[in-house]
Amino acid sequence: MIVFKKKEELAHYLLSQKNRSIGFVPTMGSLHQGHISLILQSQKKCSITVCSIFINPTQFNNIDDLKKYPKNIALDLKLLENARCDIVYTPSSDDLYNKNEQAQNYEFNGLENCLEGKYRPGHFNGVATIVEKLLRLVKPNYAFFGEKDLQQLVIIKSLVKSIGMNIVITGCPTTRDENGLALSSRNILLSKEDLLYSSIIYKQLLLFKKNYLNTSIIELKNSIIKNLTKSKKIKIDYFEFIEIATLQPKLAINKETKYAACIAVKISGVRLIDNIIL
Numbered sequence: 001m002i003v004f005k006k007k008e009e010l011a012h013y014l015l016s017q018k019n020r021s022i023g024f025v026p027t028m029g030s031l032h033q034g035h036i037s038l039i040l041q042s043q044k045k046c047s048i049t050v051c052s053i054f055i056n057p058t059q060f061n062n063i064d065d066l067k068k069y070p071k072n073i074a075l076d077l078k079l080l081e082n083a084r085c086d087i088v089y090t091p092s093s094d095d096l097y098n099k100n101e102q103a104q105n106y107e108f109n110g111l112e113n114c115l116e117g118k119y120r121p122g123h124f125n126g127v128a129t130i131v132e133k134l135l136r137l138v139k140p141n142y143a144f145f146g147e148k149d150l151q152q153l154v155i156i157k158s159l160v161k162s163i164g165m166n167i168v169i170t171g172c173p174t175t176r177d178e179n180g181l182a183l184s185s186r187n188i189l190l191s192k193e194d195l196l197y198s199s200i201i202y203k204q205l206l207l208f209k210k211n212y213l214n215t216s217i218i219e220l221k222n223s224i225i226k227n228l229t230k231s232k233k234i235k236i237d238y239f240e241f242i243e244i245a246t247l248q249p250k251l252a253i254n255k256e257t258k259y260a261a262c263i264a265v266k267i268s269g270v271r272l273i274d275n276i277i278l
Helices: 007-015 033-045 063-068 073-082 123-138 147-163 185-189 192-197 199-211 217-228
Strands: 002-004 022-027 048-053 087-089 142-146 168-172 234-243 259-267 270-277
Touching: 002 007, 007 087, 007 123, 022 033, 022 123, 033 048, 033 073, 033 142, 033 168, 048 073, 048 123, 087 123, 123 147, 142 147, 147 168, 147 259, 147 270, 185 270, 192 199, 199 217, 199 259, 199 270, 217 234
Parallel strands: 002 087, 022 048, 022 142, 048 087, 142 168
Antiparallel strands: 234 259, 259 270
16 A cells, blocks of 8 residues: 655656556545445456545534544554555645635535535535545546435536546445444544434434335425434434435425435434435
8 A cells, every 4th residue: 555645746656557447535534434335346446546535624614623523544544554445645735725725616506505505505615626636636537435425426426527527426335333323434423322322313214215105205204303303312404305316305206216315413412414315
């Protein structure tokens, strides 16, 4: 495994590998088995796998969230080495951003304004800014993103199309722990009791999947929201049945359309997102 800290050095090395297929997994570190599953998917498709570790400042709405974001670069590198990742890029902020540089403003035709966008204004401009920088640097054939961040995945596919890069953006299934909780860097902030309680999120998503074809969507949504809010531990930001292509909420079903149920909650103040593709 080769570790690069400077974009010029990484670019120079990748140029020497231009006849090999490149897979790319961008991360913000604090890695878990969900990230490693993306590395493994890349290895199945590509000759070389590149992973970046960079906590992107422009996608944080709250400076305190940026400061609190979990970091363990030594453990991250060990996990990647064990997974036989080929290349890791761990830049400082000034390797990717000029002084006082801000996020670009993108037009995603409303994809950025719903779901997470309502609660994190400007977030997806920050995500798209860093993803575009990294894609232009690495120039991968494939890039791999988790379906847990479904809105991000849809927006990045839109980004790549709009900037005309010939990259296949591949969504990979969400990795879950034994109780169904989607793996996330935020999970370490949950107490043992809250980790156990958090199983309710996936259970309610499964309940929705089991019943949505045979029940009124709005009645089913209301029932699930009622189930979730029985405990004072949990607060719901949203629970939506959406069309994946547009991310817009729907109340009726078209058999030719792909849908998902998406949720964002806070458990004892820790914000978690999840979804189930239907």
